[in-house]
Amino acid sequence: MKSYDSFINGKRASMPPSGFTIDRDALHPSLFDFQRDLVRWALRRGRAAIFAGTGLGKSRMQIEWAMNVHRLTGGDVLLLAPLAVAAQTVREGAELGYEITMCRSQDDVRPGLNIANYEMLHKFEPVFFDGVVLDESSILKSFTGKIRTDLIESFAFTPYRLACTATPAPNDYMEIGNHAEFLGVMSRSEMLSMFFVHDGGETQKWRLKGHAEDAFWRWVASWGVVLEKPSDLGYSDDGYILPPLTITDHVIDVGGEPAKTLSQRQKARRETVAERVAAAAELVSASEGPFLVWCDLNIESEMLAAAIPGAVEVKGSDKPSFKEQAMLDFAAGKIRVLVTKPSIAGFGLNWQHCADMAFVGLSDSFEQVFQAVRRCYRFGQKRPVNVTMITSSREGATAENIKRKEADFRKMVAEMVQYTKEITSESIREAGRDVAEYEPRVPLLIPTWLRSERFASTA
Template sequence: MARAQENRTGGGNRTGGGNRTGGGGGTRQAGGRQAGRQRRNGRPRDEEGILPVLARAVREVESRAQRRPLGSEQRTTFQVVAMLAREERTRVKNDPELAEPRRAEQLKRLDGIATILAKTATTDSTLFTLLGDDAEITADARALRREMLEQAGVEAGEDAPAALAADPADAPVDRQVVPRSVVRRRLANPFQVPEYLDDTTPPTPPRRLGSWELLGPLFESFERAADGTASSMELPDPAGRRTPSGLQLMEHQAQLVCAAEKGHRTFLLADEPGLGKTAQALLAAQAAKAFPLLVVVPNVVKSSWVREARHWTPGHPVTAIHGDGHDLDAFADIVVVNYDVLDRHVGWLGDFGFRGMVVDEAHFIKNKGSQRSRNVLRIAQRIREGRARPLLMALTGTPLINDIEDFRAIWQYLGWIDDKKPTPYLLGRLEDTGLTPIDPQFSGAARRCVIDMGIVRRRKVDVASDIPARRVADLPVELDGEEGRSIAAAERELAARMVARYDAAMAARGTPSADLDRDLVHAIAVSERKDSESKKTGENVFGMMRRIGRAKAGLAADYTAQLARSVGKVVFFAKHIDVMDAAEEAFSSRGLRHVSIRGDQSPTQRQAAIDGFVEDPSVQVAVCSLTAAGVGLNLQVASDVVLAELSWTDAEQTQAIDRVHRIGQDRPVTAWRIIAAQTVDARIAELIDSKAGLAARALDGSDAEAGSSADVQVQALESMLVDALAAR
């Protein structure tokens, strides 16, 4: 990052000893003296530049986090402060003109900002996703970055990191583009054929339910899984249905295509990963005659969608939008665009006349406050306004990541609900039940009404019995040496700190009880995440998990190398870049050929790595980022997966395993989780497994107890405290 501009006093000397005052040299010299006086007599030098701007911003976010959950605006501020702090640290370390005392002072201030960021992130673990190298940088974040730099007196474009300068999504929301080929299409066909509803029956007007709050009960009906059955609408028998020449559909795929052919137009296709959702969506569009079709996808799978469209629907040309869309073919039947560039194309996409829209990895829009969610919802609304009964499909193998509320944005995209209530068609179905939310039967009936709107959920075990089974095997490892002892000491220190707080609270009551107070345990665990004193030690559950990941890296790489030499190709997943780096160094030292799939790669680099792993027999390991490579990859050439680090959610872990366990796999799949024994790592693994019940209960009709939506981190701290109290 460029340094804040400072007035210099040597301007006159550079212009001939100050004789050319009319040329500006003297003015600069006088300006420099004046600025110097201001620094001596007014604002101190320490309050110049970007540091005070960052300090004010981060303290505002910290204050908000202590009172209530952060909104989208504060989350954006958190991300931008972290981004600018990293840039400033790099500048300070590499500035040759900076005196060492000054350098040390600025690095100390940056450490303080980093400490506040870490403390704030412990109040909401999802904030850590904003700090990753592959985190999305929205248009709002870019605008705030420019604003902060202007406040600091720095040109926003100076020394911008390449990732910011070159990112095609770096476009203000109001900077819309219209590709030339779109203009040509409009000129060639300026009139759109009017469409009329096939079913002119008006929706049932609200009778009993007009004054009821219904969204909460609808979401709760899925959490309860009242009838114990899978969340999937009834689909027609596909017998006799024609398939594209030379291509074979599985029965479950043909069922959905047949439903679209018979007139169903909204689908939440939540099949487990690996069951061919892409093919189903493309063939459903073909059956519904929903061309032109818009497909919105993560950038990492954009080229994959183009290839799949050419494979499954060869009679319908496909094009992809890159950047401003200069090479877009607007006359194609299928338009594929990634979330990151929707900002600049949202205007013309909404008015283009699409008859269908598919949103892949639809859990990406679960945060309604994000820019990409707003863009998707805006385009879908425009399509519904301009077309009678368009085909709208949301595809995701993991529609529930943390909470039932993750459904909200997806249902709104499909047109089932709006911000406050069900839309008329769903409301009519609810009215027809004759029930209200106070009736005991309402939950089951409401759940079935929503399912029949178009939820389709099939499990591999039910519809793809020819796909071999998978299992997750935990491989405990002992962390020896100095790093292992350091981690153990940090855990003991953390546990002892919580025990001391528990004892102090019990003593303060005056009548302490020998029984364990679970409410107090929970309160201390929550407080521990927020306590600024604990952060002074540099130890918390997040930092320890990262240290454990680094300590496990060599052991996980060793086991991967053994697997590769005995069973063939292996997929290695890690969460942090430094763990990936350590593993790749270990593979190189053993002469083991490998490829790397990361979030900072271009689509061309990514595809080259995938092709190398899949097609080259000598490439034995694919080293993958758990967050960046967990979706959109077909790696069934391998049947063994090594999870070197744990995710915070079961959904992310499952997505990674399903890169291998999918249609086309002909061998049993084993995922080896490397668990650091006798550390918080083992506790986290147990908690992640316990929370896996949420999606099963909501979507698969499981009667297993659903995992709480409470923080895994808080539960891990509670477990540590309970064990420490029991061990006394």
């Protein structure tokens, strides 16, 4: 009987590389060795995912990938990114000497590289593009979301596809499955039936089959690469050692019983806004450098902007053009204090110029808090980063909980990297073009006339 591994290998061989080989030295000289090898690997795959830690240069890698797809095909490539990240990418492209056209619709598209916000996808004709790049592709996480479905369906026939995002939570299998489906490797439902068993009635409660864990990560490594730092793939970490990160609890004593339930905690947040805003304003006034203030409620955002002189508030109801400009101005140092929510500006932006931030209202989503901290605490940051969690005594301390979840996340990511590092290291460093292995399953019958002596003598 065919083994499970051979079954998986058979499924994997049905999705051969669809890309092309390029000389390593032909890639932009400003890219680090690991970045050049990752770009080469992704070009060779044709359709690939790069799950890389914050600050590892995903923007530059995806721009270089897109430019080489354009050079090969002569066609256009569309890059999709979150709000404000698009303009940031245009600037990074210019640093590489490449022109990237900012687009609002198909009418704005110019030959070569084009970029737009995800919200504008409905204004484009995907069939006209030879390549597509998803920046911050964790947008695929929501397996019932409209954008997720639109992305998968719109680019189902696009020859070259690249998805780039930070390392996913190792137990977030839906996100991995959605990436595989976007890339045309395997549908999410097929992935679940092949590698997982369903626990209970919750649609998201899946766990890996006991005998399938190694096979699953080998399958992921055939189309995606996972790394948190260059040394995960055998490269030097020079320039990629982060400075210290300090997370401090600032708990305001307001009396009353600590919250025990989610609804009680939310009630405590609403009733202690004034005290927490006052503490944040005092903290910001004691600093002279850039400061980032995260909040969770609209009332927190409004009161913070009023209490902190010169602070600029970016809220969900603002026009996209205002949000984008404010975020860019903060990055450029034109705004000293920015007040906003992780759901608005927590993904993709490079704010290493800032080393101080405060959370005046905490989302219950660990991912949102984690990503918000990583806007400043990312490779390229030169100063120690200070994060202050401002809460009331009724909410309970939060910093220790964040640290615990961070430690759990790091442990799980390390396990995921360990599963894939040897496979991906060998694949990425491989100089030749990948070739799908031929595994014959049906005996070959040679016709009698082909075996005749007369034919053999003339052969």
